[in-house]
Amino acid sequence: MTKIAVLGAGSWGTALANTMAINDVDVQIWSHRADQVEEINQQHTNEKYLPGAQLSPKLQAAADMTTAVKGADLVLVVVPTKAIRTVGEQLAAVLTSLNQQVILAHATKGLEQGTHLRISEMLREVVPAERYSALTVVSGPSHAEDVIKGDLTAVSIGATDKAAAGVLQAALANQHFRPYTNQDLLGSELGGALKNIIALGSGMLIGLGYGVNAQAALLTRGLVEMREVGQKMGAQPETFLGLAGIGDLIVTGMSPNSRNFRAGRALGQGQQLEQVQAEMGMVIEGVNTVKAVYEYSQANHLDLPITTALYRVLYEGADIEKQITSLMTRPLKAED
Numbered sequence: 001m002t003k004i005a006v007l008g009a010g011s012w013g014t015a016l017a018n019t020m021a022i023n024d025v026d027v028q029i030w031s032h033r034a035d036q037v038e039e040i041n042q043q044h045t046n047e048k049y050l051p052g053a054q055l056s057p058k059l060q061a062a063a064d065m066t067t068a069v070k071g072a073d074l075v076l077v078v079v080p081t082k083a084i085r086t087v088g089e090q091l092a093a094v095l096t097s098l099n100q101q102v103i104l105a106h107a108t109k110g111l112e113q114g115t116h117l118r119i120s121e122m123l124r125e126v127v128p129a130e131r132y133s134a135l136t137v138v139s140g141p142s143h144a145e146d147v148i149k150g151d152l153t154a155v156s157i158g159a160t161d162k163a164a165a166g167v168l169q170a171a172l173a174n175q176h177f178r179p180y181t182n183q184d185l186l187g188s189e190l191g192g193a194l195k196n197i198i199a200l201g202s203g204m205l206i207g208l209g210y211g212v213n214a215q216a217a218l219l220t221r222g223l224v225e226m227r228e229v230g231q232k233m234g235a236q237p238e239t240f241l242g243l244a245g246i247g248d249l250i251v252t253g254m255s256p257n258s259r260n261f262r263a264g265r266a267l268g269q270g271q272q273l274e275q276v277q278a279e280m281g282m283v284i285e286g287v288n289t290v291k292a293v294y295e296y297s298q299a300n301h302l303d304l305p306i307t308t309a310l311y312r313v314l315y316e317g318a319d320i321e322k323q324i325t326s327l328m329t330r331p332l333k334a335e336d
């Protein structure tokens with residue numbers, strides 16, 4: 001029987017681990033917070049991250065990473081981007097001490113500040129190559145709040161190694177949750193990270209009182225920017241037309257369950273970024289990703305007008321309405 005360790009007990013790690021527990025997979029979730037481990041094991045809840053949700057009693061949590069990882073065939077890392085290196089280093093030490101090799105998977109959607117590295121690239125830097133047989137990512141349109149309620153969800157598991165993607169696909173699949181596989185790890189990771197930028201913008205439009213025409217325009221032109229960055233970094237363009245691209249862009253750009261959408265909406269309504277981040281209490285990955293992608297575009301001579309406008313709003317204090325006007329009044333051009 002496949003054993004899986006999930007590292008990170010925020011909303012997404014918990015929802016994915018719970019799906020596997022429901023499927024009778026041997027799964028353990030690790031949290032660095034002992035109170036959370038106790039809550040999951042005793043109450044079968046995770047109130048801070050999934051308020052009101054009842055978790056499967058089969059889901060076991062551990063505060064000690066070695067306990068969770070020992071004997072696992074696959075380790076799924078689901079912590080915010082800024083914690084990936086720390087958790088990756090802890091995992092490397094655990095795998096080395098256990099002399100164990102695993103399939104290394106993650107479900108994190110972001111790029112590293114400064115280096116602009118993808119999550120799998122960071123993991124590769126900190127986990128020795130002999131400690132994992134393959135790398136894979138769970139991406140696609142999937143809010144934890146909806147998954148935990150059993151809403152119908154399809155995701156995309158990207159890996160160059162088909163068998164590795166298949167292990168995660170089999171562990172997660174049920175009548176409510178349908179994972180597809182693809183062989184574009186890079187594009188699947190990027191789609192998940194880049195759509196958060198556009199979701200912030202979509203929220204801002206709604207916060208300012210604009211309508212669905214405006215959202216459709218932003219999401220569609222945002223997809224062009226996502227594809228452009230993806231092509232520059234080496235992704236397959238067709239990945240952006242799948243679940244990890246347009247699929248995730250739709251859900252994150254339209255759903256009030258999205259932290260990025262909600263943050264953008266609050267900013268559009270006039271709140272300050274620091275206040276929005278403090279009140280969310282959960283990671284808003286798009287804020288850092290805007291900066292990483294803006295810097296990448298400057299270094300690589302990419303023209304990304306939406307990303308640039310959002311960078312100016314978030315990091316230079318620019319007025320949102322003025323940025324919208326300047327986007328709308330740029331020199332007219334053909335659609336490409």
Ligand SMILES: NC(=O)C1=CN([C@@H]2O[C@H](COP(=O)(O)OP(=O)(O)OC[C@H]3O[C@@H](n4cnc5c(N)ncnc54)[C@H](O)[C@@H]3O)[C@@H](O)[C@H]2O)C=CC1
Nearest residue numbers: 009010011012013032079080083108109142143144282283
């Ligand atoms: N929430 C969702 O519906 C989805 C989230 N994601 C992605 O999954 C990733 C995680 O997001 P969420 O679960 O929403 O975040 P969250 O904010 O709900 O939870 C983050 C978890 O990571 C833990 N953590 C933070 N720093 C840590 C460290 N240094 N060591 C160990 N644990 C640490 C926190 O204690 C918390 O349990 C993000 O990249 C997000 O974009 C992807 C798809 C869906």
Ligand SMILES: O=C(CO)COP(=O)(O)O
Nearest residue numbers: 140141142143258259260
């Ligand atoms: O990636 C997600 C849904 O697919 C989650 O997006 P948020 O982090 O904006 O909630």
